[in-house]
Amino acid sequence: MSRLPILCDEVLSGSAGREAFRSRLRAWLSENIPRDWVSTMSGASPARYAKMQRDWFNVLAQVGLGTAHWPKEWGGVELPLGHQVVVYEEMARLNAPTLSMYSVSLYHLPATMFAHGSEAQRSKYLSGVKERGDVWCQGFSEPNAGSDLASLRTRAERKGDRYVVNGQKIWSSFSMQADYCLLLARTNPEAPKKQAGISFFVMDMRSPGIQRRPIRQATGDEEFGALFLDNVEIPLENLIGAENDGWRIAQSTLSAERGLLIFDMAERMAGAIARDISGAGALAWWHDQELRRECMRIYGAMQGVRELIREMLEQIEADPHTVNSQLPPIVKISFSELLQRYNGWRMACAGLTSLLEQPRILGGGFHTGDVTMDFLETFALTISGGTNEVLRNVIAERTLGLPREAPR
Amino acid sequence: MRSILESPRARGVLSVGYTNGARVSESSISVDELRSSVRDVLRRQFTREQRRLLADGSPPVRESLVSTAVELGWFGLSIPEHYGGLGLDLAHCVGLYEEIGAALAPLPIMTCALVAQVILRCASAGQKERYLAALAAGEHVGTLDGGAIPNFRIVNRRGERRLFGQTKTLLDGEGATLFLLRATCEDEQERWVLLDARERRLSGKSAASIDKTRSFGIFAADGLILGDDEVFSMPLTEEDALTSHACIALASDSIGGASAVFEETLEYLKTRRQFDRPVGSFQALKHRCADHRIQIDLSRALLTRAIRHAQEPPVLALAPMVSLAKAICCDAYGRVAADCMQLHGGVGFTWEHPCHLYLRRAKLNQHLFGSSIDCLDRGARALTLPVASGSPS
Numbered sequence: 001m002s003r004l005p006i007l008c009d010e011v012l013s014g015s016a017g018r019e020a021f022r023s024r025l026r027a028w029l030s031e032n033i034p035r036d037w038v039s040t041m042s043g044a045s046p047a048r049y050a051k052m053q054r055d056w057f058n059v060l061a062q063v064g065l066g067t068a069h070w071p072k073e074w075g076g077v078e079l080p081l082g083h084q085v086v087v088y089e090e091m092a093r094l095n096a097p098t099l100s101m102y103s104v105s106l107y108h109l110p111a112t113m114f115a116h117g118s119e120a121q122r123s124k125y126l127s128g129v130k131e132r133g134d135v136w137c138q139g140f141s142e143p144n145a146g147s148d149l150a151s152l153r154t155r156a157e158r159k160g161d162r163y164v165v166n167g168q169k170i171w172s173s174f175s176m177q178a179d180y181c182l183l184l185a186r187t188n189p190e191a192p193k194k195q196a197g198i199s200f201f202v203m204d205m206r207s208p209g210i211q212r213r214p215i216r217q218a219t220g221d222e223e224f225g226a227l228f229l230d231n232v233e234i235p236l237e238n239l240i241g242a243e244n245d246g247w248r249i250a251q252s253t254l255s256a257e258r259g260l261l262i263f264d265m266a267e268r269m270a271g272a273i274a275r276d277i278s279g280a281g282a283l284a285w286w287h288d289q290e291l292r293r294e295c296m297r298i299y300g301a302m303q304g305v306r307e308l309i310r311e312m313l314e315q316i317e318a319d320p321h322t323v324n325s326q327l328p329p330i331v332k333i334s335f336s337e338l339l340q341r342y343n344g345w346r347m348a349c350a351g352l353t354s355l356l357e358q359p360r361i362l363g364g365g366f367h368t369g370d371v372t373m374d375f376l377e378t379f380a381l382t383i384s385g386g387t388n389e390v391l392r393n394v395i396a397e398r399t400l401g402l403p404r405e406a407p408r
Numbered sequence: 409m410r411s412i413l414e415s416p417r418a419r420g421v422l423s424v425g426y427t428n429g430a431r432v433s434e435s436s437i438s439v440d441e442l443r444s445s446v447r448d449v450l451r452r453q454f455t456r457e458q459r460r461l462l463a464d465g466s467p468p469v470r471e472s473l474v475s476t477a478v479e480l481g482w483f484g485l486s487i488p489e490h491y492g493g494l495g496l497d498l499a500h501c502v503g504l505y506e507e508i509g510a511a512l513a514p515l516p517i518m519t520c521a522l523v524a525q526v527i528l529r530c531a532s533a534g535q536k537e538r539y540l541a542a543l544a545a546g547e548h549v550g551t552l553d554g555g556a557i558p559n560f561r562i563v564n565r566r567g568e569r570r571l572f573g574q575t576k577t578l579l580d581g582e583g584a585t586l587f588l589l590r591a592t593c594e595d596e597q598e599r600w601v602l603l604d605a606r607e608r609r610l611s612g613k614s615a616a617s618i619d620k621t622r623s624f625g626i627f628a629a630d631g632l633i634l635g636d637d638e639v640f641s642m643p644l645t646e647e648d649a650l651t652s653h654a655c656i657a658l659a660s661d662s663i664g665g666a667s668a669v670f671e672e673t674l675e676y677l678k679t680r681r682q683f684d685r686p687v688g689s690f691q692a693l694k695h696r697c698a699d700h701r702i703q704i705d706l707s708r709a710l711l712t713r714a715i716r717h718a719q720e721p722p723v724l725a726l727a728p729m730v731s732l733a734k735a736i737c738c739d740a741y742g743r744v745a746a747d748c749m750q751l752h753g754g755v756g757f758t759w760e761h762p763c764h765l766y767l768r769r770a771k772l773n774q775h776l777f778g779s780s781i782d783c784l785d786r787g788a789r790a791l792t793l794p795v796a797s798g799s800p801s
Contacts, residue, residue, distance in 0.1 A: 277791055277792065292784075292785075293781065293784040293785070296787045297736065299732065300710060300733065303709075305709070308705060308709045311709065330702050333698075389695070392694065393694060393698075395702070396694035396697055397694075400698070400701060402677060403688055403689040404689060
């Protein structure tokens with residue numbers, strides 16, 4: 001396969017190290033980021049957005065950047081974490097599109113497969129991502145199993161050489177576009193603990209009996225959806241790991257991206273606030289002392305959050321299999337709430353005109369310039385990935401050692 | 409460990425230090441070693457009971473603690489070796505200040521360090537020789553105004569420079585022998601005035617602070633004639649460095665204090681029982697505790713980043729970061745200490761319990777060397793001055 005000079009051994013192992021890598025990457029990105037992607041995504045349909053995601057994935061995959069962090073055995077280059085950080089820094093700096101549609105394909109799927117998949121499963125599904133750009137979604141949450149995920153009720157019954165699945169999944173990002181789904185379903189309803197009766201499956205999204213329905217979000221976007229599963233047949237070979245071991249396997253899935261995505265978001269926010277400040281003197285908010293001081297509080301707190309993310313990445317770099325880090329929930333709460341506060345501040349600065357409806361820029365993240373939508377979008381972070389309330393319980397109990405409330 | 413990001417962390421290992429509470433030269437000491445050494449000494453020499461006595465104004469505790477600190481070289485931590493100090497860097501100062509803040513130790517080390525910094529950067533060679541070693545050895549105790557505005561003026565009369573003005577807020581003024589004052593001259597420029605109170609037979613009074621661990625000095629001058637080497641100017645960049653040291657010291661003290669009072673509160677919540685369960689199991693309290701932990705971690709991370717900026721060129725870029733760190737860390741201390749009092753219930757509201765001592769110290773930290781509002785405004789000015797800050801990043 002063709003690899004451009006940025007990912008050749010000479011650059012990756014050379015004494016010039018990360019800075020040589022950075023300068024080559026920067027040069028390549030500046031020529032290959034779709035120039036007008038922001039304007040073409042303005043008012044775009046979900047289908048056009050999905051096409052932009054596929055095109056961008058293909059451009060990256062052609063030079064090996066799509067799956068660069070994967071092991072060599074599976075077509076990656078085992079890009080060290082420090083270099084991955086550089087990739088995200090440079091992408092943030094040049095406002096490259098975020099590969100949101102491929103998050104599960106690039107992080108959650110491999111994290112699950114490397115730890116728990118069979119040789120045959122790895123070969124089939126990882127190459128599917130790498131060669132064809134398969135899109136994966138996650139079938140975890142259910143209408144009555146959100147924060148309390150272990151109480152999920154979607155049922156998988158073994159019948160001969162297959163499982164038959166019935167139930168409903170919700171909040172599944174890119175389920176409308178997905179080729180496959182990482183599915184949690186209950187195989188043993190009689191298990192003594194609710195966590196013990198759950199299994200982990202690969203579900204082919206073309207299987208009969210799957211009905212997909214988009215869910216319209218507060219922003220008006222339809223990034224996630226619901227899955228209605230009616231006697232969906234899943235072959236035995238699609239069970240990941242052992243039957244009823246799904247809860248443990250799901251922990252690998254959920255710890256997959258290990259801070260890089262939040263690092264990316266924080267760098268983009270840092271760029272946005274630096275742009276706010278560099279043009280500040282001429283702007284009305286700078287002369288409003290309340291708004292200016294709030295900006296300074298946000299700017300200072302942002303530097304603290306960036307430092308915490310850096311510490312978290314350093315912990316992961318030092319011990320890639322670390323499970324004892326106390327930082328992830330602290331980082332997630334502090335960043336998501338700061339981003340929300342920042343976009344709230346930007347709305348206050350913009351005033352009445354920020355409430356004029358504008359064409360939605362799909363994939364523009366939290367910095368489209370449409371500050372009201374950017375603000376609404378931040379709730380995707382404070383609610384998903386463990387609500388900030390559940391994570392506060394995690395900090396209180398695991399980090400601070402406060403007693404549990406009542407049996408949960 | 410090599411950092412995965414741009415630059416190495418501030419983690420110096422230097423050539424002079426001390427271990428096990430003994431002054432040791434020609435060995436190296438890391439920040440962590442310094443920190444644990446300070447903690448051990450304070451735990452032994454400044455017990456909970458002594459802390460309580462201090463609240464009632466019992467001076468012997470303070471005097472013995474000061475002499476121990478002098479012996480161990482803490483007063484000379486940031487003074488160059490050439491002048492009898494240890495010449496350690498900012499990261500070490502942070503370690504010392506955090507431990508002092510955590511223990512609520514009544515040691516005027518920051519104040520003396522600030523006076524020493526001004527002398528080091530701006531005074532004559534003779535004054536450096538005279539006062540720096542004396543400050544490191546505890547033979548002189550320095551004081552300067554805790555406010556941000558000059559409250560003295562210098563007037564030329566018949567070829568003599570005379571000092572007018574008064575202050576009630578000389579920090580750690582009780583027993584101080586070296587007064588560093590800020591004065592405005594007739595040319596509207598500010599100057600430093602350094603007065604050796606013993607030599608000049610000046611008498612200052614002291615006033616109690618609501619923060620029982622510190623005191624204020626009162627000093628008035630009505631036409632005091634100033635000698636040539638008692639007045640010196642301070643270039644803007646040097647003033648910046650001084651402000652930065654103060655900001656970093658107060659931010660460190662606040663992080664240490666907030667961590668200590670929070671730890672104590674957690675222990676209480678785990679053991680205090682009501683409704684047949686530990687009160688710490690109630691989610692309404694847990695979420696507040698989680699928030700305090702986040703605020704403390706965020707404060708420490710911000711300070712770490714500010715220090716790293718301070719040690720990398722261009723050094724001037726540190727001004728906005730340390731000012732914001734001071735505002736954010738001290739405000740976090742104020743909030744955490746206040747809520748820790750609330751989380752303790754009635755016990756936290758008693759004189760016996762140290763909660764109020766932390767809250768009092770937090771409040772003074774918030775106001776010293778510029779309020780949080782001042783610091784935010786200073787940060788804003790510095791961030792938009794291209795010369796002073798480079799581009800924000």
